Amino acid sequence: MRAPARALLVVFATTCLSISIATDTIDHAASITGNQTLISAGGIFRLGFYNPPGSSDARAYLGIWYAGIPVQTVVWVANRRSPVVSSPGVLKLSPDGRLVIVDGRNTTVWSSAAPTRNITTKVTAQLLDDGNFVLSSDGSGSSQSVAWQSFDYPTDTMLPGMKLGVDLKKGIARNITSCRSPTDPSPGAYTFKLVMGGLPEFFLFRGPERIYASGPWNGVVLTGVQNLNAEGYTFMVVSNADETYYAYYVSDPSALSRLILDGATGQLQSYVWGNGAWSSYWYHPSDPCDSYYKCGAFGFGVCEVGQPPKCSCLPGFKPRSPEQWEQRGWSGGCTRSANLSCGSGDGFWPVNRMKLPEATEATVRPDMTLAECRQLCLGNCSCRAYAAANISGGISHGCVIWGVDLLDMRQYPVVVQDVYIRLARSEIDALNAAG
Ligand SMILES: *[C@@H]1O[C@H](CO)[C@@H](O)[C@H](O)[C@H]1NC(C)=O
Ligand SMILES: *[C@@H]1O[C@H](CO)[C@@H](O)[C@H](O)[C@H]1NC(C)=O
Ligand SMILES: *[C@@H]1O[C@H](CO)[C@@H](O)[C@H](O)[C@H]1NC(C)=O
Ligand SMILES: *[C@@H]1O[C@H](CO)[C@@H](O)[C@H](O)[C@H]1NC(C)=O
């Protein structure tokens, strides 16, 4: 990290709309007021008060946007719930180490969460070239000195290097939440976030309702997202005792890339800047088979090019209500063709071109082998399926068992991972006989 420049509060005379302070940093004695902005060292991002386009009333928000592109694209908003209505807004650092926005009447409209480290009189807040606004407790800018950062409090946008997920040490859970409209950055209907449970999995919510899931992370892929590794773009899911998160990176540092949760469509959309415009290169949910729990318990979605989307039942299962199923009423799901014996008579049938069943309620045993996993499942009548918890490097590690109904699956044309479905012996024999 760069050593921060001192806040000089030298103001450029400019004919532009905003007046840049010649720095990327404020300290305890400095502030930014009204049209002043900070600009990151490499000129990538700008921070200041802005008025959303088309909002005629004087609502000002403290935001971060790209400095070098003509379309103002805001990637972070501090006070999305509480705009400054009595201008000018002022951002300053309070003695207790919080960033504070006061309005023209000196009323505090927003303040950041309490700093996670004791701050000194050398405290600074610096806008970095990755778009992160970082409070450094001693002004050193070192990673040990970070006492608060905007990346921990995302708005509706993920930038490369941001983490979406849970940090147990810091006690924070980061989500992205859509904006109400292009003219109103206050929280809209949609949120995308990690749900902790058996295997890491990310869910899109509309209000309290789950509408899309990434599929469980199996150490290699989010099993419900195809082609997440695009050219020049890498993603990762990290899960350890301290934190679980999704993050992505771009290999070309000059490429501008962002992932937003769009408030109009409720879609996660990935954008890159090029030829004077943002272009979208993927979005999710992307087809009807992405709809959460579309096919009910033990059913799975089939979306094939040129075919109408439909649901099917897992091998050894049949529609719970054949009449409704015939009418494309899939939500009733599927039921076993033959009851389990719950003894050693049961067996397993592998399926492998599937988004893994939702695994937030599944049980994970990281140290078990697949053979031990099978025994654990077989010995417990409520176990419906098992699989390796992690297939990193093409090797099965650990065990996940589903003691709950299998939900939210869909079929893919390619192999994802083996999932072993528990069936009665008679069904296994019938499936084997059918070839
Ligand atoms: C500040 O911005 C407002 C509108 O955003 C503009 O009317 C005003 O002239 C600007 N002031 C300066 C000093 O640039
Ligand atoms: C604004 O309020 C703070 C305390 O809330 C006070 O210390 C400060 O003097 C006030 N500033 C102005 C310009 O009134
Ligand atoms: C802050 O300082 C106090 C004593 O001055 C100390 O007890 C506390 O552990 C410090 N907190 C952090 C987060 O370093
Ligand atoms: C998203 O995170 C914010 C804090 O950044 C929190 O206030 C909000 O409740 C979270 N929303 C959901 C739906 O979890």
Ligand SMILES: *[C@@H]1O[C@H](CO)[C@@H](O)[C@H](O)[C@H]1NC(C)=O
């Ligand atoms: C999956 O296994 C790999 C290789 O052993 C390991 O590095 C990684 O941390 C594991 N992932 C999870 C989520 O346990």
Ligand SMILES: *[C@@H]1O[C@H](CO)[C@@H](O)[C@H](O)[C@H]1NC(C)=O
């Ligand atoms: C399975 O068991 C239930 C009762 O537990 C029974 O009502 C049902 O008829 C059985 N189904 C078959 C196919 O034997």
Ligand SMILES: *[C@@H]1O[C@H](CO)[C@@H](O)[C@H](O)[C@H]1NC(C)=O
């Ligand atoms: C059987 O599995 C269920 C669900 O995973 C679990 O709650 C229960 O404790 C298990 N029973 C035994 C005896 O292991």
